[in-house]
Amino acid sequence: MLGSTHGTLTTDSRRTRAIACGERSGPAVHGRPARTGDLDVSGRPLHADVPDLDRFFRPQSVAVIGASDAEGRPNTGITRQLADWAERVGARLYPVHPSRPAVFGMPCCPSVAGLPEQVDLAVVLVGDPLPVVEELAEAKARFAVVFASGFAETGPEGEAAQRRLTAAVGRSGMRLLGPNTNLNAFERFRADLQGPAIALITQSGHQGRPVFALQELGIRLSHWAPTGNEADLESADFLSYFAEQPEVGAIACYLEGLKDGRSFLLAADRAARRGVPVVAVKVGRTETGARTAASHTGKLTGADAVVDAALRQYGVIRVDGLDELQDTATLLARARPPRADGVVVYSISGGTGAHVADLATEAGLRLPVLSEAKQAELHQWIPEYLSVANPVDNGGHPVGDQRGRKIIDAILDDPEVGVLVCPISGPFPPLSDRLVRDLVEAAEQTDKLVCVVWGSPVGTEPAYREVLLGSSRVATFRTVGNCLTAVRAYLGHHRFTTGYRSPFDEAPRTPSPPTARPRR
Known part of the structure; x- marks a missing residue:
């Protein structure tokens, strides 16, 4: 995993306010207009509409139908979680229950019709959601969430029930998440x-x-x-x-x-x-x-x-x-976009380097042979009898001076190299600790991708928990296979997007002349 960077996201920390039930207020607003875009020759859209889901994820008002604070009731835990979430996003929360005057100290509305305003989001916690969804559509709620199961996943009868649910929201413009969903x-x-x-x-x-x-x-x-x-x-x-x-x-x-x-x-x-x-x-x-x-x-x-x-x-x-x-x-x-597609394996063990190089090649990655000039440069700090063509075998990362950092910098300076993969089969202090520190420091000063495979089955070592996971610039993995899968996807994605031409741009928009005559 790539490590973390720490900061603060701005959130609305206002306390959730429960407003007593009364008159609804405010016009119905159901998001930005749909973008129809071009149509193909059959009348189908060639661009995806973007639904306005801002008020789903950041609502200003939330209704919970079937809210409860009774001990031992499943709806109680759900209501509590929704109340906490509404407070975090700064939304007004309206519990709805036909017989309870209050839930968790918040005044209850007896029905959907009693909600004091048009709500952005309604969460339905009742076993038969269709009547409630119809009421919410009438009340012009923007979004509804239905948790109940027993619909299309159960067979023909459930499929019919789900079609009725779809029809109810389709007539109103309200959007629905679910059924058979969760929190x-x-x-x-x-x-x-x-x-x-x-x-x-x-x-x-x-x-x-x-x-x-x-x-x-x-x-x-x-x-x-x-x-x-x-x-x-x-x-x-x-x-x-x-x-x-x-x-x-x-x-x-x-x-x-x-x-x-x-x-x-x-x-x-x-x-x-x-x-x-x-x-x-x-x-x-x-x-x-x-x-x-x-x-x-x-x-x-x-x-x-x-x-x-x-x-x-x-x-x-x-x-x-x-x-x-x-x-x-x-x-x-x-990760930033790659500067090159060449992958170099840097290892403290010749056996590990050979193994990872085999797997990388089989995965379709390109492992360029480093130039003679680059190999001569690396041999300033690595004994001549060790191979540095790629993979680079250092025989044991230096811990007493700056040679280790110079090796890493020299590899990353090669214009053919876009990715450095360093497998560390297990902790071996102080060698592994110094290697990790040098890799993190080098990654902070390059725009190339540095990947570390931390192979220890324990995962509690300070070099892993505190140094690698504390870095936002080193991609850290626990297995070689996942590392190579991710690197291949990373290089492939950027190749794809660089040359991407949408097939929908080439779709015919008007009938050709030979088809117009028989259609008439």
């Missing part, structure tokens, strides 16, 4: 981290947990969209929105299926045009995975070879595991 959007995001952030989209909330936990290693997370069954808002909507947010450096996705393939590709196209990397785990490589996805969120995964080719065409980087999703998204979010 992930309302988690506590650390406000003391700076730098480009990862925005997260998951169709299974639990699968986003490893990425969310990156904050504990100093990696900034800005948003989390748990889309669930996607009766209305879908992954493509959040992808388009996140691609437009200036703080987002990369978008990480866990996908089980695509609700609308063209909508998703239009959103991916928007991200590609803006150079925002999208990294995705996409389920459905096997029959078992596809079947399980259908029973989980009601998603049809699609033919995997077709999905894979489509994602690749629009620059979406597909990875297999959540660990790869963490490491690749982190690197792409934080």
